[in-house]
Amino acid sequence: MTTTRALKNSLIDELPLAHEAWVAVVRAYNLCDAVLSERIEALGLKTAEHEVIVSLLLYPGVTQQQLASHSFTAKSVMSVLVNKLEQGGLIARTVDARDSRAWRLQLTAKGEKLARRALAIQNEVVTAMTADYSAEELATLMRVSKRTCSVLEALREAR
Amino acid sequence: MTTTRALKNSLIDELPLAHEAWVAVVRAYNLCDAVLSERIEALGLKTAEHEVIVSLLLYPGVTQQQLASHSFTAKSVMSVLVNKLEQGGLIARTVDARDSRAWRLQLTAKGEKLARRALAIQNEVVTAMTADYSAEELATLMRVSKRTCSVLEALREAR
DNA sequence: AAAGATTGATAGCTCAATCTTA
DNA sequence: TAAGATTGAGCTATCAATCTTT
Numbered sequence: 001m002t003t004t005r006a007l008k009n010s011l012i013d014e015l016p017l018a019h020e021a022w023v024a025v026v027r028a029y030n031l032c033d034a035v036l037s038e039r040i041e042a043l044g045l046k047t048a049e050h051e052v053i054v055s056l057l058l059y060p061g062v063t064q065q066q067l068a069s070h071s072f073t074a075k076s077v078m079s080v081l082v083n084k085l086e087q088g089g090l091i092a093r094t095v096d097a098r099d100s101r102a103w104r105l106q107l108t109a110k111g112e113k114l115a116r117r118a119l120a121i122q123n124e125v126v127t128a129m130t131a132d133y134s135a136e137e138l139a140t141l142m143r144v145s146k147r148t149c150s151v152l153e154a155l156r157e158a159r
Numbered sequence: 160m161t162t163t164r165a166l167k168n169s170l171i172d173e174l175p176l177a178h179e180a181w182v183a184v185v186r187a188y189n190l191c192d193a194v195l196s197e198r199i200e201a202l203g204l205k206t207a208e209h210e211v212i213v214s215l216l217l218y219p220g221v222t223q224q225q226l227a228s229h230s231f232t233a234k235s236v237m238s239v240l241v242n243k244l245e246q247g248g249l250i251a252r253t254v255d256a257r258d259s260r261a262w263r264l265q266l267t268a269k270g271e272k273l274a275r276r277a278l279a280i281q282n283e284v285v286t287a288m289t290a291d292y293s294a295e296e297l298a299t300l301m302r303v304s305k306r307t308c309s310v311l312e313a314l315r316e317a318r
Numbered sequence: 319a320a321a322g323a324t325t326g327a328t329a330g331c332t333c334a335a336t337c338t339t340a
Numbered sequence: 341t342a343a344g345a346t347t348g349a350g351c352t353a354t355c356a357a358t359c360t361t362t
Contacts, residue, residue, distance in 0.1 A: 019282065022289070025187075025188065026188065027304075028184075057170060064344075072189040072192075074332055075344080096344095102339095102344050126175060129181070129307050131310070133177070138176060141180045142180035142183055143296075145186075145187050148191075151290070151291070152191055152288060155194050233354055234324090235325080236354080239324090260321065260361045261322050
């Protein structure tokens with residue numbers, strides 16, 4: 001956040017050290033989302049659709065709820081989204097052999113082709129973002145992020 | 160993403176090294192959002208409202224568009240949101256002395272009280288998330304995230 | 319014109335209720 | 341009863357058009 005004048009705000013001095021780091025992470029996340037959205041738009045995809053088909057490319061056969069939970073979105077959203085992608089000929093649904101309540105989702109040939117292009121764009125952005133990382137910096141980022149996930153998962157359940 | 164069976168997917172092996180790190184960052188971001196939402200709800204706040212009043216606590220006097228751009232949201236959203244917070248007695252708007260098109264936003268006494276509690280909760284979560292970081296890990300995270308922001312800002316403008 | 323803010327139409331998300339199968 | 345998926349109501353976000361001031 002930029003202000004018109006420099007502030008001597010005692011609250012800012014009292015913030016935990018990690019505050020500044022986390023603000024930067026959040027900003028990076030949002031900027032990455034913005035850049036990816038722009039580029040993915042060239043394929044006629046929205047980010048939600050992008051996320052679904054790339055997930056299916058990497059992890060074929062997952063259920064809608066697994067996708068929803070992975071994307072931190074409601075299962076009703078996934079229901080509508082998958083319907084739309086199926087009607088667009090990108091996804092095929094087959095009933096799970098062992099549990100006929102659940103759909104197993106797969107990409108069609110057309111869907112796989114598009115998902116590969118979408119993943120290539122994502123890889124370009126992620127590679128550009130991290131181009132100047134040292135090997136050690138990258139390793140630290142990965143290690144630290146995974147530990148943070150573990151802590152937050154525990155915090156989420158502990159209520 | 161968890162799958163029912165372990166997959167030997169060549170695509171996953173071909174992903175850039177940074178992919179795994181970035182996936183973890185995105186997951187941490189979403190988990191943090193979920194945990195914060197839960198806790199902030201106790202104050203009767205949604206995350207969008209939380210973000211606005213905490214921003215005003217740290218950076219009083221900013222305009223609506225500055226807030227919108229900081230939150231990566233549309234200015235129309237901020238217009239509605241600020242209206243609501245003003246009607247709730249949390250925010251006061253005064254016309255900018257030098258430019259009467261713009262509002263200068265400030266917290267009311269009631270708003271400041273609430274914002275301080277909201278910031279305290281945010282600090283708790285951020286501190287918990289990073290409790291097991293070494294000083295060096297924290298420094299690396301901050302440095303790397305800020306550089307990533309710079310790269311992405313350049314990528315966003317270059318179109 | 320250009321910029322800050324607002325309004326209104328459209329699209330998307332959240333959440334609870336419902337249906338079907340396990 | 342519980343779980344996967346779907347539907348519908350209500351709310352929020354997005355985007356373009358508009359108003360006012362610079």
